[in-house]
Amino acid sequence: MKINNARSAIAGYAFAVAALFTTSALADGVVNIYTYRQPDLIKPVLDAFTADTGIKTEVLFLDKGLEERIQAEGQNSPADVIMTVDIARLTSAKEKGVTQPLVDEEINKLLPAEYRDPEGNWFGVTKRARVVYASKDRVKDTAITYADLADPKWKGKICIRSGQHDYNLALFSAAIAHWGPEKTEEWMKGLKANLAKKPDGGDRPQAGAIAAGECDIAIGNTYYVGLMRNNEKDPKEKEWGNAINVLFPTFENGLTHVNISGAALAKNAPNRDNAVKLIRFLASHEAQQVYAEKNYEYPVEPGLEPSETVKAFGTLKADTLPLVDIAKGRKAASEMVDRVGLDDGPSS
Amino acid sequence: MPTTGGAGGVSDTAFAANARALPVKRLRHPLIGALALAVGIVVILPVISLVFVALSGTGEDWPHLIANVLPGAMRTTLALLAMVAALTSVAGVACAWAVVAYDFPCRRILSWALVLPLAVPPYLAAYAFGEFFHYQGPVQSLVRTIFGFQTIRDYWFPDIRSTWGTAFVLASVLYPYVYLTTRIVFLMQGRNIADVARTLGARPRRVFWRVLLPVARPAIVAGVALVLMETINDIGAAEYFGVRTLTVAVYTTWLNRGSLEGGAQIALLMLVLVVLLLVAEQWARRRQRFHAGRGTHLKVHPPRVALKGWTRFAMPVAVALPILSGFGVPITIFGQYASRRLEQFASPDVGRAFGNSLMTASLTATLTVAIALFLLNAQRLSKTRAMAATVRLASVGYALPGGILGLGLLFVLARFDNSVDAFARAYLGFSTGLLLTGSAAAVILACTIRFVALAEGAVRSGMEKLPASLDEAARSLGKTPAQSATSVLLPLLKPAIMTAAVLVFVDTVKELSATILLRPFGFSTLATHVYENASRGVPEEGAVAAIVIIITAMVPVVLLSGALVRDAEASL
Numbered sequence: 001m002k003i004n005n006a007r008s009a010i011a012g013y014a015f016a017v018a019a020l021f022t023t024s025a026l027a028d029g030v031v032n033i034y035t036y037r038q039p040d041l042i043k044p045v046l047d048a049f050t051a052d053t054g055i056k057t058e059v060l061f062l063d064k065g066l067e068e069r070i071q072a073e074g075q076n077s078p079a080d081v082i083m084t085v086d087i088a089r090l091t092s093a094k095e096k097g098v099t100q101p102l103v104d105e106e107i108n109k110l111l112p113a114e115y116r117d118p119e120g121n122w123f124g125v126t127k128r129a130r131v132v133y134a135s136k137d138r139v140k141d142t143a144i145t146y147a148d149l150a151d152p153k154w155k156g157k158i159c160i161r162s163g164q165h166d167y168n169l170a171l172f173s174a175a176i177a178h179w180g181p182e183k184t185e186e187w188m189k190g191l192k193a194n195l196a197k198k199p200d201g202g203d204r205p206q207a208g209a210i211a212a213g214e215c216d217i218a219i220g221n222t223y224y225v226g227l228m229r230n231n232e233k234d235p236k237e238k239e240w241g242n243a244i245n246v247l248f249p250t251f252e253n254g255l256t257h258v259n260i261s262g263a264a265l266a267k268n269a270p271n272r273d274n275a276v277k278l279i280r281f282l283a284s285h286e287a288q289q290v291y292a293e294k295n296y297e298y299p300v301e302p303g304l305e306p307s308e309t310v311k312a313f314g315t316l317k318a319d320t321l322p323l324v325d326i327a328k329g330r331k332a333a334s335e336m337v338d339r340v341g342l343d344d345g346p347s348s
Numbered sequence: 349m350p351t352t353g354g355a356g357g358v359s360d361t362a363f364a365a366n367a368r369a370l371p372v373k374r375l376r377h378p379l380i381g382a383l384a385l386a387v388g389i390v391v392i393l394p395v396i397s398l399v400f401v402a403l404s405g406t407g408e409d410w411p412h413l414i415a416n417v418l419p420g421a422m423r424t425t426l427a428l429l430a431m432v433a434a435l436t437s438v439a440g441v442a443c444a445w446a447v448v449a450y451d452f453p454c455r456r457i458l459s460w461a462l463v464l465p466l467a468v469p470p471y472l473a474a475y476a477f478g479e480f481f482h483y484q485g486p487v488q489s490l491v492r493t494i495f496g497f498q499t500i501r502d503y504w505f506p507d508i509r510s511t512w513g514t515a516f517v518l519a520s521v522l523y524p525y526v527y528l529t530t531r532i533v534f535l536m537q538g539r540n541i542a543d544v545a546r547t548l549g550a551r552p553r554r555v556f557w558r559v560l561l562p563v564a565r566p567a568i569v570a571g572v573a574l575v576l577m578e579t580i581n582d583i584g585a586a587e588y589f590g591v592r593t594l595t596v597a598v599y600t601t602w603l604n605r606g607s608l609e610g611g612a613q614i615a616l617l618m619l620v621l622v623v624l625l626l627v628a629e630q631w632a633r634r635r636q637r638f639h640a641g642r643g644t645h646l647k648v649h650p651p652r653v654a655l656k657g658w659t660r661f662a663m664p665v666a667v668a669l670p671i672l673s674g675f676g677v678p679i680t681i682f683g684q685y686a687s688r689r690l691e692q693f694a695s696p697d698v699g700r701a702f703g704n705s706l707m708t709a710s711l712t713a714t715l716t717v718a719i720a721l722f723l724l725n726a727q728r729l730s731k732t733r734a735m736a737a738t739v740r741l742a743s744v745g746y747a748l749p750g751g752i753l754g755l756g757l758l759f760v761l762a763r764f765d766n767s768v769d770a771f772a773r774a775y776l777g778f779s780t781g782l783l784l785t786g787s788a789a790a791v792i793l794a795c796t797i798r799f800v801a802l803a804e805g806a807v808r809s810g811m812e813k814l815p816a817s818l819d820e821a822a823r824s825l826g827k828t829p830a831q832s833a834t835s836v837l838l839p840l841l842k843p844a845i846m847t848a849a850v851l852v853f854v855d856t857v858k859e860l861s862a863t864i865l866l867r868p869f870g871f872s873t874l875a876t877h878v879y880e881n882a883s884r885g886v887p888e889e890g891a892v893a894a895i896v897i898i899i900t901a902m903v904p905v906v907l908l909s910g911a912l913v914r915d916a917e918a919s920l
Contacts, residue, residue: 032869038884058869060786061880064603065755065865069786072762076769076782078869092606162590164600200509200590201478202885212483213500224885233688234888236484334604338416343592 031274032058034066036084037261044294049281055274070098070266079266080275086166088173090122090262091327099264104276110283114322115260115300124260124323125282126297129316130171131256133218133225133244135210146175146249146257149219150190156346158194159206159215163337167203167221167259172336173329174257177321181332188340198345204228204240211243222246222316226296226309246313255319259326261297377829381735384726387719388738391797394756395619395745398612401759405609409601413610421597425580425618428515428593432579433572435519439670440526441568445556448534451652452663459531460909462667465674466524466851467901469858469875471584472894473521473674474514475887476681478588481508509589517589518579520674525578526571528847529809533567534560535843569629570809574802574851576625577747580618583861594618595749608755615752622747626740679898685891692892697877702896705873708788708863709856709900712795713803713849719796720803720848721841724811725833728819743801750798750861757794758866761785786868794862799855803848810844811837850908854901874900 035042039059046057062069066084070077082093093099094117102120115124132144149158161168175184196215206218207228228241248256263282269275281287288299292306298316305311337343446452447459468476481487483500497503507513545559561568586593594614602611655663692698723739745753761784772780784790814837822832838845860875867876874897881890 038880040880040889041884060867060869061864061876063861063864063879063883064599064751065758068608068755069758069865072758073782073785074762074766076766076779076785078782078786162587164604169604197507198509198590201588204885205478208482208484214483227886234685237888331605334600335412335416338412338600341416343590344420 029054029274030056030058031271031278032060032078032080033278034060034062034070034079034082034266036062036066036089041295042083044290045282045287048286048290049278052281052286053277055277057278067093067096067098071096075268077266077268078270080269080271081278082264082266083262084264085259085261086170087124087260087262087323088166088170088327088330090117090124090260090264091324093264094121098267100267100269102265102276102279104280107280107283110280111300112302114320115262120265122262122264123279123283124262124300125287126261126291126295127258127300127318128261128297129222129248129256129258129318130167130219131222131313132247132249133207133210133220134247135216136243136245138216139245142247144217144247144249146171146251147187148249149217150187150194152190152194154194154217156194156196157216158191159196159209159218160191160199161202161206161220162199163188163342164334168219169330169333169337170259170326171219171257172333173326174251174319174321176329176332176336177325178251178253181336185336185340188336188342192340192342192344193346195342195346199343204237207240207244208236211240217247218244222298222310222313223296225313226307229309230296248314248316250317251319253319255317255321258298258316258318260300260323380726381730384723384735385738387723388742391719391742391800392745393760394753394794394797395748396756397759398615398748398752398756401609401756402612402616405607405613407613409605409607409610409613413597413601413614417592417597417601418594418614421592421594424511424591425593425595427511428518428586428591429576429579431512431515432519432522433576435515436523436526436575437568437572439519439523440571441530441561441564443523443667443670444527444531444534445560446663446667448531449653450663451654452660454664455652458664458667458671460906461671461675462527463524463905463909464671464902465521466854466905467858467898468521468674468678469584469860469878469897470518470521470578470582471588471860471882472682472878472887472897473517473678474585474588475882476678477508477513477517477520479681480677481505481513509591511591514585514589514591516673517585518582519575520670520677522575522578523670523674525574525851526568528851529567529571529574529806530564532810532843532847533564533813566812567809570805573626573629574746574805577622577801580622580747581749583749583751598749598752611752615748619744619747623744675898679895682891682894682898685888686895689889689892693896695892697872698874698893698896701872701874701877701893702900704788704871705857705875705897705900708792708795708873709853711792712799712856713853715792715796716800716803716852717807717845717849719800720807721833721838721845724804724807725829725837728811728816729829739804743804745797746799746801750859751865753798754794754862754865757790757797757862758785761790761793761866786866788868788871790866791863791871794866795852795856795859798859798862799852802851802855806848806851807841807844810841810847814840846908850904853904857897857901 033042033046039061042059046059050056066082070079070082073079079098082099084090084093099121104120107123108116111123111125115127116122134141134144148154163169163172172184172188175187179187196209203220203224206215206220207224209215210218225241225244225246228237231237231241250256263279265272265275265279283301285301285304288301288304291297292299292304292310296307296310298306298310443462447455447462479485488505491497491503491505495503508516541559541563545555550558580593581595582593583595583599586596595618598611598614598618601614602608686692719742723742727735727739748756762782765780765782765785768783769780772778784793818840819829819832819836822836823829827835857873858875859873860879863873864876864879874893877893878887878890878897881887887894
């Protein structure tokens with residue numbers, strides 16, 4: 001029995017090593033992508049890229065530790081392109097030294113300067129707004145500010161996912177940049193007092209909670225509403241999406257918080273040329289259209305309209321606060337969430 | 349009374365005392381000792397690497413952690429551990445005793461179905477329970493229909509998204525660990541000492557509480573220890589229900605405040621907590637030995653008491669409750685989603701993921717069982733404290749969150765690969781690239797390291813039943829240690845070995861965090877496939893893979909139960 005064990009272990013190891021070399025990263029006509037974005041979300045764009053250029057894409061999805069993995073792999077890392085959501089992840093990749101600067105005239109012409117790193121270490125390719133989902137039945141307000149979320153008139157009526165989630169940390173960090181830490185902390189205490197229940201789940205279940213009558217308003221990202229309203233498989237999701245209106249909350253400057261998803265050229269990209277081609281493609285009109293239509297995200301290309309579903313929300317006026325400032329405040333925002341006890345819910 | 353000295357009854361105690369006097373030498377084979385030590389070190393390498401990460405930190409996270417995070421996280425974690433321990437030990441022991449000691453309708457089916465919840469990953473169970481008890485879910489809808497409530501504000505309903513809810517979900521899918529380890533003891537040994545106690549005049553209930561429960565204690569503890577380690581390292585259920593445990597604190601410190609060092613420090617604190625729990629338990633039963641006096645006792649099959657009257661029908665219902673909770677609820681929710689996506693059952697993605705899961709899980713099961721047998725046998729033969737400590741240490745990694753353990757291993761593998769590569773470049777003139785990092789072998793290694801504890805626990809509880817006199821007898825008759833292990837111990841350990849292999853197989857099929865961090869390009873398992881969908885807020889899209897996970901994990905579970913039952917009954 002032990003001999004069999006050993007034999008199958010050796011065979012398995014040989015098999016595994018062989019598997020490694022068959023997916024080896026150095027073949028021509030390939031670009032290797034390490035991504036925090038789920039494969040299904042980037043697949044439409046990557047398929048279009050392969051159709052255009054003939055370059056195949058290899059995708060590795062990680063949920064945490066992407067930067068650490070590239071760091072550990074060092075100069076032998078097969079990663080060519082890093083794809084992720086959230087500005088803080090992009091700047092963290094730059095700070096951890098797993099990206100390299102890319103100055104490319106074509107890309108710089110396509111992407112507005114506010115959505116890319118001045119040195120070319122990362123590029124924003126889509127944007128999304130963090131908005132208010134309001135019950136169609138119970139909320140008559142047609143406008144709301146972020147500051148209003150702490151107004152006692154909403155006591156027991158607000159739902160939100162964990163304050164420690166990337167999307168909320170970015171919003172709170174933007175608030176800190178606008179209002180300063182003291183005022184933001186007061187505001188967060190007011191928000192906590194207004195919660196209907198302890199934060200949990202993702203953005204979609206918050207819409208579900210509104211549909212169920214647990215709360216009247218919730219904080220969520222725009223594209224989820226598009227995905228819910230167009231979900232043909234699960235009637236429940238459609239019901240959730242249609243139970244809410246999207247309101248664009250604003251800071252004092254009249255603008256709404258946005259975040260980006262982006263891409264970066266990996267430090268030791270073995271297929272650098274293909275990687276550059278991919279990033280160029282992500283910035284192109286074609287890819288921007290795919291992102292808008294399939295994922296209900298806002299294109300970063302100036303003048304390109306979002307999908308019909310998203311247009312129906314109203315007009316987004318995106319905040320002009322520099323994204324890097326939002327990334328810088330992330331740690332302070334995370335500590336503030338703990339200090340205020342936002343995730344404990346309204347009761348304590 | 350089995351609380352002191354040999355538990356094998358009067359004559360057995362005398363036998364055991366004689367056996368101890370036999371002049372069989374301790375094994376002092378240096379090669380085996382060195383090899384065991386080497387295996388032990390490989391298994392704890394990721395932990396060592398995390399210690400280095402933790403030590404490289406400045407400690408700047410701690411004022412914030414102590415003021416705002418750790419007191420609450422510690423309270424929540426301890427409450428969760430206590431609740432899960434209580435629920436799983438009651439459900440596990442009661443069900444094991446019920447199916448071993450009594451006869452009632454559907455007993456055979458229930459006795460294997462009790463293991464089914466093991467097939468459900470905790471994060472899927474949490475999602476399913478969330479839906480099941482949601483305002484729009486079947487339970488609350490029924491409540492509203494019955495009582496005529498109109499809105500959510502008309503009535504109070506307990507919130508599953510809470511610490512007790514998380515405990516309930518985790519207990520629902522984890523109690524089979526306790527059930528399995530305890531049932532083996534009841535099957536292998538329980539009855540004959542029970543008979544002794546009964547001939548001495550003890551009533552059945554008293555026999556259970558005063559004799560069988562104490563005898564089964566090491567097995568119950570082994571099962572509960574596994575449950576607690578899974579509870580403490582859980583991230584999926586806790587995060588989904590918004591319950592802030594120490595593991596959640598590890599991840600927020602690392603990912604949200606950019607301090608991997610701080611995260612590693614908290615993770616090691618958790619390890620200390622677990623080690624303290626284990627040591628305290630060992631200390632509490634330091635004078636106890638529980639094993640059968642003679643090999644023949646191991647094969648005695650207990651006669652079952654046939655239930656009469658209403659208990660005959662109440663018993664199967666009671667025993668079915670944990671199955672309905674841990675298996676029925678998830679399969680209902682995901683089955684419903686999967687039924688709208690039947691075409692995915694034929695999808696090549698799901699097929700590939702299935703193949704990878706199968707390969708990873710069988711290799712991991714084989715490796716962990718081999719390692720556990722080797723280490724435990726080495727410990728049994730050498731009887732030195734150093735060896736016992738090595739074996740114990742080898743299993744602490746299980747208490748670490750999978751992602752953190754995976755990270756520790758990633759650093760070790762990458763360091764190794766890059767050193768080999770640097771050497772090859774410098775002296776041989778070519779690059780070896782990354783050999784292990786980002787390979788399927790790394791995934792298997794991670795799962796093996798993570799789940800050695802499972803195999804070790806299951807094999808150990810079987811081995812503790814075997815008196816040292818057994819292999820001492822074999823060796824005094826001229827067998828070598830290896831011959832004694834293969835011809836005497838292995839056959840007797842078959843149920844324990846099969847249990848170990850199945851536990852590891854099932855857990856590897858469910859394993860997510862380490863796999864996702866270490867895998868190569870294009871390498872999906874069923875668990876990563878489900879997670880890719882769940883993490884973008886649409887677990888419905890992963891429902892088919894979730895069902896395949898549950899079925900894949902079910903097959904060996906069912907085979908195991910059949911084999912255990914046959915084994916026990918063949919010896920009648």
